Amino acid sequence: MPNKLHSETSPYLRQHQFNPVEWYPWGEEALQKAKAENKLIIVSIGYAACHWCHVMERESFEDEAIAELMNAHFVSIKVDREERPDIDQIYMVAVQLMTGQGGWPLNCVCLPDGRPIYGGTYFPPGQWKQFLQQLVAMWAENPALANDYAERLTAGIQQSEQLPFAPIPDGYTQEALTAIVTPWKDRFDKREGGYNGAPKFPLPNNWLFLLRYGVLMDNPEVVNHVHFTLRKIASGGIYDQVGGGFARYAVDTRWHIPHFEKMLYDNAQLVSLYSEAWQQRPVEQYKRVVSETLQWVQREMTNREGGFHCALDADSEGVEGKFYTFQQHEIEAVLGEDAELFIRYFGVTAEGNWEEEHTNVLKIDIEADSMAQAAGFSAEEWSGFLVAAKRKLIDYRSKRVRPALDDKLLTAWNAMMLKGFVDAYRVFDEPGYLDVALANAAFIKMRLYAEDGGLWRQPPANGKAIGGFLDDYAFTIEAYIALYEATFDEAWLHEAKRLVAHVLGNFYDATTSTFYYTSVHADPLIARKTETMDNVISSSTSTIARQLRWLGLAFDEPDYTAIAEQQLAKVVPHIAPYGSAYANWATHLLDEVSGSLEVVLTGPECQTLRRELDRHYVPGKMILGGTKGSLPLLAGRMGEVTRAYVCRNKTCSMPITKADELVQLITN
Numbered sequence: 001m002p003n004k005l006h007s008e009t010s011p012y013l014r015q016h017q018f019n020p021v022e023w024y025p026w027g028e029e030a031l032q033k034a035k036a037e038n039k040l041i042i043v044s045i046g047y048a049a050c051h052w053c054h055v056m057e058r059e060s061f062e063d064e065a066i067a068e069l070m071n072a073h074f075v076s077i078k079v080d081r082e083e084r085p086d087i088d089q090i091y092m093v094a095v096q097l098m099t100g101q102g103g104w105p106l107n108c109v110c111l112p113d114g115r116p117i118y119g120g121t122y123f124p125p126g127q128w129k130q131f132l133q134q135l136v137a138m139w140a141e142n143p144a145l146a147n148d149y150a151e152r153l154t155a156g157i158q159q160s161e162q163l164p165f166a167p168i169p170d171g172y173t174q175e176a177l178t179a180i181v182t183p184w185k186d187r188f189d190k191r192e193g194g195y196n197g198a199p200k201f202p203l204p205n206n207w208l209f210l211l212r213y214g215v216l217m218d219n220p221e222v223v224n225h226v227h228f229t230l231r232k233i234a235s236g237g238i239y240d241q242v243g244g245g246f247a248r249y250a251v252d253t254r255w256h257i258p259h260f261e262k263m264l265y266d267n268a269q270l271v272s273l274y275s276e277a278w279q280q281r282p283v284e285q286y287k288r289v290v291s292e293t294l295q296w297v298q299r300e301m302t303n304r305e306g307g308f309h310c311a312l313d314a315d316s317e318g319v320e321g322k323f324y325t326f327q328q329h330e331i332e333a334v335l336g337e338d339a340e341l342f343i344r345y346f347g348v349t350a351e352g353n354w355e356e357e358h359t360n361v362l363k364i365d366i367e368a369d370s371m372a373q374a375a376g377f378s379a380e381e382w383s384g385f386l387v388a389a390k391r392k393l394i395d396y397r398s399k400r401v402r403p404a405l406d407d408k409l410l411t412a413w414n415a416m417m418l419k420g421f422v423d424a425y426r427v428f429d430e431p432g433y434l435d436v437a438l439a440n441a442a443f444i445k446m447r448l449y450a451e452d453g454g455l456w457r458q459p460p461a462n463g464k465a466i467g468g469f470l471d472d473y474a475f476t477i478e479a480y481i482a483l484y485e486a487t488f489d490e491a492w493l494h495e496a497k498r499l500v501a502h503v504l505g506n507f508y509d510a511t512t513s514t515f516y517y518t519s520v521h522a523d524p525l526i527a528r529k530t531e532t533m534d535n536v537i538s539s540s541t542s543t544i545a546r547q548l549r550w551l552g553l554a555f556d557e558p559d560y561t562a563i564a565e566q567q568l569a570k571v572v573p574h575i576a577p578y579g580s581a582y583a584n585w586a587t588h589l590l591d592e593v594s595g596s597l598e599v600v601l602t603g604p605e606c607q608t609l610r611r612e613l614d615r616h617y618v619p620g621k622m623i624l625g626g627t628k629g630s631l632p633l634l635a636g637r638m639g640e641v642t643r644a645y646v647c648r649n650k651t652c653s654m655p656i657t658k659a660d661e662l663v664q665l666i667t668n
Helices: 028-037 051-061 064-073 085-099 125-141 143-159 174-185 204-216 220-235 264-280 284-300 328-345 369-374 379-397 411-428 431-447 470-487 491-506 540-555 558-594 606-613 659-667
Strands: 023-025 040-046 074-080 106-110 116-120 597-602 622-626 643-648
Touching: 023 028, 028 040, 028 074, 040 085, 040 125, 051 064, 051 125, 064 074, 064 125, 085 106, 085 116, 085 143, 106 125, 116 125, 116 143, 125 143, 174 204, 174 220, 174 558, 204 220, 204 264, 204 558, 220 264, 220 284, 264 284, 264 411, 284 379, 284 411, 284 431, 328 369, 328 379, 369 379, 411 431, 411 470, 431 470, 470 491, 470 540, 470 622, 491 540, 540 558, 540 622, 597 606, 597 659, 606 622, 606 659, 643 659
Parallel strands: 023 074, 040 074, 597 622
Antiparallel strands: 040 106, 106 116, 597 643
């Protein structure tokens, strides 16, 4: 018989419904049971695409003896970290405070009131059983010790990432940026790109900041390392060389062998990053990567309503990466006479280049396209060759058992992918990308809007509705601003402003100038957390602060600007020692040092001017325009003649009518 997870919508939770462990979802039933029976709680957190989560399930949670121990002495709760990031944040901090590290699966043992006393990540079955037996004994023999642990840990959780109020300085200097980037550069891997060591994560917000910094501060060393890194990532096995899309990270130093799960949030941010990098330096590989990744999203990650699914698992048929790897004879059989060139280009061997005999994870040399030129291909011919060969291999591997799809539709991740399509549309002028973005925006408004005017975390189903978190709002607002800059449809800005009002009313404490991750109306947990540090995904606080800065300038709303400035002022003193963990904040700081740049485009050919401007790399610019509108910078500037105005730090140029003059004024 299934356990209490059988009616959940999360694929991760449903994966555990037939475990002998009597799992509960997070909720009042489980929490009240623990209190009524005075039992310790096991909070086990993971996600559907997590390889080691599957391993621990197979080894421990499907083991009858371990399940008997858990059922007799604990109330066991399963949590999907993507569905309930608020719960994950709390217990991740607890485990980090206890062990100095974190990750998934995340397993935390708590008192009946939910306060943690001990935990860790992956446990082998013998160690997990011994760990639980020791905690059972401690709870029976010395509950005071457990309560002491819980008290100290909970205090640490409540204090983590809480920053004190800081005065807003008169201004920021280039020296502040230099102090951040100088130690950051010491970690650059000059041989393989990225940072020294392994595993290697793409960290898109890091390279986005460093690209903009290198260009605006005229630092070619940083710019070149960014491009070297992006070419290395796009050439390695971390990128699906056949079907497009990036895996979450590489386990080696060369970006070759991935941990094969594909996450929507990684790919959304990497599409935006590679689009911007191509705008700054048009490397053909970047355009190919963006095109193939967006094709993959449309082919494998999009539902009928235009929503984007969460992730693809690393495993199929119980083997990590089996769906994505090839043996040489398979390629020869599929491609025929074209196989020889393909095999050389992608480094395929009969022996294989991975741990399993004869198995290849496809990769290329970053200068591999020169091989095609040496073979007599033009750029267009080589592109056609790759498209045709990859299409055949996609068709071939589509007959394999596919990795499981995590079909959750998360608001924040959908918004990030929406923005990825918009960014690609603006850089490559591909109208189909904008069509996909608009369809997704319609999905968000149709399925992810709550009755109170706020957002859901995901579409309500089976009687379960989870209110949106701060990241859901922050990234949706960012996506709506991106749609405005692409279309000049002011409705997107007014919708963004409406969501900001909801955020300020439900997530913001004006007395301490603090944004909380959860709404004031959310069910209380043992701590109400803030999210300050940027991770693989930029933090919700840094993201909302940057959107407030943009909207404050666009609407001339000094309250928005003041809140954004206060958030930055609190964080700036903490950035320099570990810039990588504050990359989005560093981009905010860069915008302040560089000064505001608003480009106003009005008149019937305003989109023509916008397209011309988007052919050039101007980091940090804001574009406002259209043939009608109510924004302050548009006032008195509408008319029958197409004109452009360049405004820097609240001073605007005389009207410009020619695209080349506009570009020259902005880029010089």
